[in-house]
Amino acid sequence: MAQDLNDKKNISGAQFTQPPDEFKVNSPTSIVGFDFCDVRPWCPQYIDLQDRLFVTVVATTAAQFVNVVVRMLRPDGTIVLLPFIAPGGAVGVANSTAFPLMEGFILSVSVNGSGAGVAQYPIFASVALVRQQATAALQSCTLCAGYVNNSTGFGYPQHQPQRMTDGAGWIQSSKLAQQGAGQDNTFTVPVGQRWRILSFTAALTTAVAVANRFVSLLLDDGANVYALIPGGTVQVASLTYTYTFADSTQNAANINNVFTAPLPSNLIMPAGHRIRTATAGLQGADQWGQVWALVQIWLDAV
Numbered sequence: 001m002a003q004d005l006n007d008k009k010n011i012s013g014a015q016f017t018q019p020p021d022e023f024k025v026n027s028p029t030s031i032v033g034f035d036f037c038d039v040r041p042w043c044p045q046y047i048d049l050q051d052r053l054f055v056t057v058v059a060t061t062a063a064q065f066v067n068v069v070v071r072m073l074r075p076d077g078t079i080v081l082l083p084f085i086a087p088g089g090a091v092g093v094a095n096s097t098a099f100p101l102m103e104g105f106i107l108s109v110s111v112n113g114s115g116a117g118v119a120q121y122p123i124f125a126s127v128a129l130v131r132q133q134a135t136a137a138l139q140s141c142t143l144c145a146g147y148v149n150n151s152t153g154f155g156y157p158q159h160q161p162q163r164m165t166d167g168a169g170w171i172q173s174s175k176l177a178q179q180g181a182g183q184d185n186t187f188t189v190p191v192g193q194r195w196r197i198l199s200f201t202a203a204l205t206t207a208v209a210v211a212n213r214f215v216s217l218l219l220d221d222g223a224n225v226y227a228l229i230p231g232g233t234v235q236v237a238s239l240t241y242t243y244t245f246a247d248s249t250q251n252a253a254n255i256n257n258v259f260t261a262p263l264p265s266n267l268i269m270p271a272g273h274r275i276r277t278a279t280a281g282l283q284g285a286d287q288w289g290q291v292w293a294l295v296q297i298w299l300d301a302v
Helices: 002-015
Strands: 052-058 064-073 079-087 094-100 104-115 123-130 139-148 154-156 170-175 186-188 193-205 213-220 225-235 240-247 252-255 258-263 268-270 274-280 287-299
Touching: 052 064, 052 079, 064 123, 079 094, 104 123, 104 139, 139 154, 193 213, 193 258, 193 274, 213 240, 225 240, 225 252, 225 258
Parallel strands: 240 258
Antiparallel strands: 052 094, 052 123, 064 079, 064 104, 104 154, 123 139, 170 287, 186 274, 193 240, 193 268, 193 287, 213 225, 213 274, 252 258
């Protein structure tokens, strides 16, 4: 039995011989170490007492704000969390707030949105550094920027800064103001926004006055018409027709008093541009109603 065990040891030793010293693999704990004194920071963002955190917020509804948390490394090696709340101002208008910082190094910044309607209507925010004279013109370094809501944020140094017109925007169904009898519709893209028009629909109810009405949709920059799209039919007295203009759709004949016509593909309209109905033969008692648009929106305030 002893001989058998010796034979097995000899076989095992022959199969699993130890490698020469130059090929040995060291344990990580034996070759990795950390300094505990005079630690050099990994980030370049050194802050002194004259620096400020400059947070700009562009709200899409009233009573929105962003939460900002800065993680700093003090010169003594202590990591400190600094929370800030930056309010939004008027809807679509950039509102900036400067916050004092301590001396040290910025390790990270996280930003998320809060307040009214933030789940549906995101907020644009940017976080930058300025010196003591805290103005937008004196931003020395943009740390992060983009859209946030209550479930999605961004941060430094993980995220590339975005512009307001970057990204997917958000989809919104908007009921446009109804005009009085005998008047066509006019809607202007709001200040501080940029719209991509996906569809526009409205219903025209004609009075008993005998006349032919011809509906068209006009797009202009506030003065100059750059698209005139006919509704594709003649509407006479005492009828209700619904007209839908949609991205890249085709003209369709009357189906249950509904007509469709195409919009230019990928139609993006800046602030101040208008969507208008123009109805030849419109009578004083004719009435437009149910005016809706499906739009993709970006902020475009600064």
